[in-house]
Amino acid sequence: MTTPLLIAGHGTADADGAEEFRRFVARVAARHDAPVAGGFIELSPPPLGEAVADLVAAGARRIAAVPLMLVAAGHAKGDIPAALARERVRHAGLSIAYGRPLGPHPTILGLLRERLAALAPHADTTVLLVGRGSTDPDANADVARAARLLAETTPVAGVEYAFVSLAAPGVPAALERCRRLGARRIAVLPYFLFTGVLPRRVAAQSRAWAAEAGVPVEVAEVIGDCDGLAELVLERWAEATRGDARANCDACLYRVALPGHEHRLGAPQLPHHHPDEPGHQHHHHHAHGH
Incomplete structure (x- = not known):
């Protein structure tokens, strides 16, 4: 089976x-x-x-x-x-x-290019890829890697990256960096699968910054179902x-x-306690063995 x-x-x-x-x-x-x-x-x-x-x-x-x-x-x-x-x-x-x-699989990069294409970017558009953000340096480096892979495969002026939580640069700081690098127009590309609190925050922060900075900013859709x-x-x-x-x-x-x-280093991994689980479960320690 x-x-x-x-x-x-x-x-x-x-x-x-x-x-x-x-x-x-x-x-x-x-x-x-x-x-x-x-x-x-x-x-x-x-x-x-x-x-x-x-x-x-x-x-x-x-x-x-x-x-x-x-x-x-x-x-x-x-x-x-x-x-x-x-x-x-x-x-x-x-x-x-x-x-x-x-991960930044070619399929994911292709879907990101599709979401970007919906904004009809110019060759002088700077893209800002915005990830969730983590306290894990390796995870944040994955977002930087995806940004670089997009830059290598997309006809735009450049691809910068940012994080909406837990890591710098945040969205406004990264948009400001794009402006200082000479960005004429910016396309914000959320590195998220589905809509949610954080992707909505990315869009709101981007629009607030654009209104103040006077730089044209468009926000792409999430990857989606x-x-x-x-x-x-x-x-x-x-x-x-x-x-x-x-x-x-x-x-x-x-x-x-x-x-x-x-x-x-070597910290035991514990499952989250999900509020919908019946009763409080005793945590089973799981030695980190991915």
């Missing part, structure tokens, strides 16, 4: 964003010849545990889980593996193969089921003592 697919989302306080994730799970399910379930690690229903329980109830003994995330930050490296370790304890005999985050994204998730599913999903551990702050982050 084809291995069932578990899609692990972050969760959002934004009802539209959560609904977009659920629609996307249905889109992937229509393309997969085994059950597909999706759940969130925090903030919105259904919790990941409920999605696993649904697959087990449908007869799953082995599941391939794909973290629906653009960067490998704490969630993909720690929270989700810890949550999956907890599910293995809950469901005796269940095995779970864990896939890679999406689409066929290209569904195909990539199934590619990550195939990797996981074959057992050849490899994580990039070269600059992982749980494995390498990065300056300023030494206290995180």
